[in-house]
Amino acid sequence: MTVLADPPVADHAVVHQLADRLRCRSPRLRSDEAYVARVLALAQGDERVAQVRVNRSAASVTVRWAAPSPPQEDALVRVVELLGDADATTLEVAAVPVPRFGDRFSRLALPGAVAAVAGLGRVLGFAVPGPLGALGVLAASLPIARRALHSLTVERRLNLDVLDMTAILLTTMRGSLLAPLSVIGLVEVGEAIRERTARASRRELLDLLDSIAESVWVERGGERVQVAIEQVRRGEVVVVYPGDRIPVDGRVLEGRALVDEHQLTGEPMPVLHEEGEVVYASTLMRDGHLHIAVELVGGETRAGRIVQLMREAPVHDTRIENYAGRLADRIVLPSFLLAGAVLVATRNPTRAASILITDFATGIRVSVPTAVLAAMTSAAQAGVVMRSGRALEQLAGVDAVVFDKTGTITEGNPAVIGVESVASDVSPDDVLAIAATADQRLNHPVAEAIVGYAAARGVTPGDRGRWNYDIGLGVRAEIGGQEVLVGSDRLLEHENVDLAPAKPFGDGQSRIYVAADGRLCGVIAYADPLRREAQAVVGALRDRHGMEIHLLTGDKSETAHAVGRRLGIDPADVHGELFPEDKAAVLRALRAAGRRVAFVGDGINDLPALAYADVSVSFGGATAVARETADVVLVEDSLHSLPAAVGASRQAMRLVAQNIGIVGGVNLAALTLATATGLSPTTAAVVHNGSTVVAALNGLRPLLGADRRKRRARSRENTGDTR
Numbered sequence: 001m002t003v004l005a006d007p008p009v010a011d012h013a014v015v016h017q018l019a020d021r022l023r024c025r026s027p028r029l030r031s032d033e034a035y036v037a038r039v040l041a042l043a044q045g046d047e048r049v050a051q052v053r054v055n056r057s058a059a060s061v062t063v064r065w066a067a068p069s070p071p072q073e074d075a076l077v078r079v080v081e082l083l084g085d086a087d088a089t090t091l092e093v094a095a096v097p098v099p100r101f102g103d104r105f106s107r108l109a110l111p112g113a114v115a116a117v118a119g120l121g122r123v124l125g126f127a128v129p130g131p132l133g134a135l136g137v138l139a140a141s142l143p144i145a146r147r148a149l150h151s152l153t154v155e156r157r158l159n160l161d162v163l164d165m166t167a168i169l170l171t172t173m174r175g176s177l178l179a180p181l182s183v184i185g186l187v188e189v190g191e192a193i194r195e196r197t198a199r200a201s202r203r204e205l206l207d208l209l210d211s212i213a214e215s216v217w218v219e220r221g222g223e224r225v226q227v228a229i230e231q232v233r234r235g236e237v238v239v240v241y242p243g244d245r246i247p248v249d250g251r252v253l254e255g256r257a258l259v260d261e262h263q264l265t266g267e268p269m270p271v272l273h274e275e276g277e278v279v280y281a282s283t284l285m286r287d288g289h290l291h292i293a294v295e296l297v298g299g300e301t302r303a304g305r306i307v308q309l310m311r312e313a314p315v316h317d318t319r320i321e322n323y324a325g326r327l328a329d330r331i332v333l334p335s336f337l338l339a340g341a342v343l344v345a346t347r348n349p350t351r352a353a354s355i356l357i358t359d360f361a362t363g364i365r366v367s368v369p370t371a372v373l374a375a376m377t378s379a380a381q382a383g384v385v386m387r388s389g390r391a392l393e394q395l396a397g398v399d400a401v402v403f404d405k406t407g408t409i410t411e412g413n414p415a416v417i418g419v420e421s422v423a424s425d426v427s428p429d430d431v432l433a434i435a436a437t438a439d440q441r442l443n444h445p446v447a448e449a450i451v452g453y454a455a456a457r458g459v460t461p462g463d464r465g466r467w468n469y470d471i472g473l474g475v476r477a478e479i480g481g482q483e484v485l486v487g488s489d490r491l492l493e494h495e496n497v498d499l500a501p502a503k504p505f506g507d508g509q510s511r512i513y514v515a516a517d518g519r520l521c522g523v524i525a526y527a528d529p530l531r532r533e534a535q536a537v538v539g540a541l542r543d544r545h546g547m548e549i550h551l552l553t554g555d556k557s558e559t560a561h562a563v564g565r566r567l568g569i570d571p572a573d574v575h576g577e578l579f580p581e582d583k584a585a586v587l588r589a590l591r592a593a594g595r596r597v598a599f600v601g602d603g604i605n606d607l608p609a610l611a612y613a614d615v616s617v618s619f620g621g622a623t624a625v626a627r628e629t630a631d632v633v634l635v636e637d638s639l640h641s642l643p644a645a646v647g648a649s650r651q652a653m654r655l656v657a658q659n660i661g662i663v664g665g666v667n668l669a670a671l672t673l674a675t676a677t678g679l680s681p682t683t684a685a686v687v688h689n690g691s692t693v694v695a696a697l698n699g700l701r702p703l704l705g706a707d708r709r710k711r712r713a714r715s716r717e718n719t720g721d722t723r
Helices: 033-044 072-088 102-124 130-140 142-155 160-173 178-196 302-312 324-346 349-357 361-381 389-396 405-409 428-439 445-456 489-494 534-544 557-567 580-592 604-612 624-629 639-676 681-699 706-717
Strands: 013-017 021-025 049-055 060-065 215-220 223-228 237-240 249-260 271-273 284-296 384-386 400-404 415-421 467-470 474-479 482-487 510-516 519-527 548-552 597-600 615-619 632-634
Touching: 021 072, 033 049, 060 072, 130 142, 130 160, 130 178, 142 160, 160 178, 160 324, 160 349, 237 249, 302 580, 324 349, 324 639, 349 639, 361 384, 361 389, 361 639, 361 681, 384 389, 384 639, 389 615, 389 639, 400 405, 400 580, 400 604, 405 548, 405 557, 415 428, 415 445, 428 445, 428 474, 428 482, 428 510, 428 519, 445 519, 482 489, 489 510, 534 548, 534 557, 534 639, 548 557, 548 580, 580 597, 580 604, 597 604, 604 615, 632 639, 639 681
Parallel strands: 400 548, 400 597, 597 615, 615 632
Antiparallel strands: 013 021, 021 060, 049 060, 215 223, 215 237, 237 284, 249 271, 249 284, 384 632, 415 519, 467 474, 474 482, 482 510, 510 519
8 A cells, every 4th residue: 555644543443334334443443442342342332233243353343233334434433432431431341259158158158156155154153944955056057068069969979078967966966055065066167168279170172153244245156245155165265354353264375464363373463375375263463465266164164173172172170179078078978877885885875976077177278278279379479370179289389381472472573683884974872763654554573573672772663754665565655865774674675675685584683674775874783572580480380390392383383492592492392383272282291101291371372272181371561361271370471480480380289188087086086095095075166166266276377477488489570599
């Protein structure tokens, strides 16, 4: 496109307009989630609008009009009014209510009240009437009774609730109140902690095909017609315009375009596609136009196969049962048999009840989740959200970490890393000024990086006259009376500019060449830079935690290996040019080899790998579906807290083992005493509950000094230190 001068910058610009719909671009849609929510809410409440779709990556909104459609001259006015109203309105989106941790603790009110009355009666010298006290105990034990009844009648097995309910009934029948009430209180506290460490196993699937328009342009009978996406068939030719997502997998017959494939492949830069090349559904057309011969549609496309992979991914139980649950259930039957034998031998229900009270299981069921909850809370204070106790347990056992490259190990956006002059009369700042002047207002990531770099260095773009942008090549412009070229080596070679003065490429770098009046002036090197903490994090995971490190990317293999060399990753463990299903295959192979694998990623293209990992890690700023799929979320969008999260999970598992030892040792001694010589139910409850409290306090150790560790971690973020 050639113009005589730059048009004025507008807040809203029309991408294209049809009789029944209009697509408009607004930069704010890309960066402001609250603004997007208000646009959607206002549009859905407008009777003139049949459908509204916001594409944040393209900063565009598509409004489909209800019949009858407004005249085309009124359509833009209505959309601009909609965007302006969303900016001015105070409309708020209702928050989703979140269950509170204290809800279950309200169940402790009744047993607490009964215990308080009984204790007060002892102090003041009066006794709570037997029937009244027993009624209070039984009412307080109803939640346990319901679970016990369900286990006996539905699951047809003995579990810990059956054991606890039996002990409560025996001690209540003997006239004791404090012993059964202490058991009830302890059980309910344990259930509350268990539920706090659990997360519903809800993996939301993002169907990549949902982002494709419901109707597409198809060439039929020599004419271009608009049809529903479901009516497109193999062999037909579809036409795609800027701002649209490609609706099919197919081969380019005509045209050339820049296509953003980041969500599907992880390639950080838009890719130039020309005649004969293959393009994929769900990728975004940034510039140009394409005529595509349809090869695959719907669920057969590569994007459709990603959705199927997600649906087939294993969904794991999220309650920490490996220690507390299974061990508790194994102890129930032996406890019943021992109590029954003592009852037969002594005919003393009190001694039998004491044996049931001094079981190991209740203490383990409380102290194990307490340690997990404390570790999760400590990690959250350090900026790491662990979705469940299972996530923490799995992370503790990880011995291989697989990183996605783009946006995870790297920043995910091109950045200028150097400007070089190759002409004696042109300074590096002159080269930068020429490039920024030519690239100003271009919607291309590299052009935006150059303009931003110039602004950071205080270099102001000048006036640009006539200019022309060649898709995938660069810009021709008239600047200060000179004919300027800013673009790829192919552009300059086509114009017979000698590139010999330029030095060879650096490792993993790309270049933009700058020429004026047929002479090379300089080069601008750019790359997708490593996160500043990446090297320290990889080193800590490998050297301190003994983990095997892998790197996966949809980017070129040469770029992947350049990044791998900088991080010290074995070349055999670096894989480039992978599609999402290929990443999932790498993870499945590692797991089949006996590895417990953590995967760290942030994009839609990472979803299958996130779903197939033993534990998945993402960032607070990742795509919403990646955050939902992840077991562990690094809130501050930095890798620096990942080694700390691994250390915290391993400490939690050590505390779990210690707590099992504490509870087991004390209760074994009490059980031996109760069996041999007898032990009153109250004394048994005190010993049993005391060991549980000690173990629970031991499990709270991760919270000690958590604030101090958080401040230390924040101070280290600036240096990339992960110790």
